Amino acid sequence: MDTEGGAGELGLTPDDLPDGLVVADGAGEVICFNAEATRLTGRPAAEALGRPVEEALPLQDTDGRGWWPLTDPYRGPASRTGHPERNLLLPGGGEVLVTARYVRAHPAGPVRRLVVTLRATDARQRAERSDAELIATVAHELRSPLTSVKGFTATMLDKWERFTDDQKKLMLQTVDSDADRVTRLITELLDVSRIDSGRLEIRRQPVRLDDAVRRHVETLVNGGLTADRFDLRIAESLPDLWADPDKIDQVLGNLLENAVRHGAGTVTIEMDRAPGKRGPSGQEGPAAQEGTTVTVSDEGSGIPEDAIHRVFTRFWRGNDRGGTGLGLYIVKGIVEAHGGTVTVGRTARGGARFRFTLPAGTPAFLS
DSSP: OOOOSHHHHTTOOGGGOSSEEEEEOTTSBEEEEOHHHHHHHOOOHHHHTTSBHHHHSOOBOTTSOBHHHHHOTTTSOTTOOEEEEEEEEOTTSOEEEEEEEEEESSTTSOEEEEEEEEEOSHHHHHHHHHHHHHHHHHHHHHHHHHHHHHHHHHHHHHHGGGSOHHHHHHHHHHHHHHHHHHHHHHHHHHHHHHHHHTOOOOOOEEEOHHHHHHHHHHHHHHTTOOGGGEEEEEOSSOOOEEEOHHHHHHHHHHHHHHHHHHOOSOEEEEEEEEOOOOOTTSSOOTTOOOEEEEEEEOSSOOOOGGGGGGTTSTTOOTTOOOSOSOHHHHHHHHHHHTTOEEEEEEOTTSOEEEEEEEEOOOHHHHO
């Protein structure tokens, strides 16, 4: 097969392509059948070359109908330029994602080349499994608070006069707490959707990260934890930070709650100045931006080495199956949307250590 431009200049061949490639000439005979096409179809290239494309690559739609008679690339309307990707079946029932392009000498002319690309369905199946798991997780997480809300409201409506004011207040507090839980879940789902689609909106303004950390610790202490559970180590003269305060609160809240819930001993929060990146000469130029690094560590059993690489993926929950498993995935998405980085590791004593760095600057620099 002739190679024009780019690929030829780089010395690439069809066998170097990650997708299956099948090319037929103007007469419908196969002139290219690359290695990935062989792997996906199980047919050696030698058996496919020179044969009619409908014989070398027999395809059916999901209803069992032959795909080539339906599409008829060589005798169909001259206005067609190809077919978008769709799921088709190979002999034996194997699934493959197929895209076709019709190359014509001129817009209304006959097909000069039929170019077909084949891709395995693994990625789509993984995405479908991920979506199914998300739906199952959401259904499970919603069921408990909604059952509670329904039960308490139905009971109060049916037997209002039988309860004391204190009993009514307790039930309403429970309903309020469960409503907050549902709201948090919906917020998580919206954040996941925005992160996946690249639409997470960051509204930057000046943020005092040290004040935000102290506020979160105070909230946890007011919630029943002892003040000596936390060790704050905040450096002086931290650089100005422009960030989305609500999103940063999500990050801090998630990391601190994880350390308290899943860790043990003292939770240490360290805040330090992060130096700007050095240029090629080794000197920090005027565009080099400093930042702030926040480290949250505990004294628990930590995260197993073989699980560290999965911590920021969807649905990772460690040994605790509670929660949605979306929190750390959202943390990573928020930090990276700010132009920062987040890592996980183990402390010298074996506990979990999460560290994120946010760049300093101004809205003009960070926009």
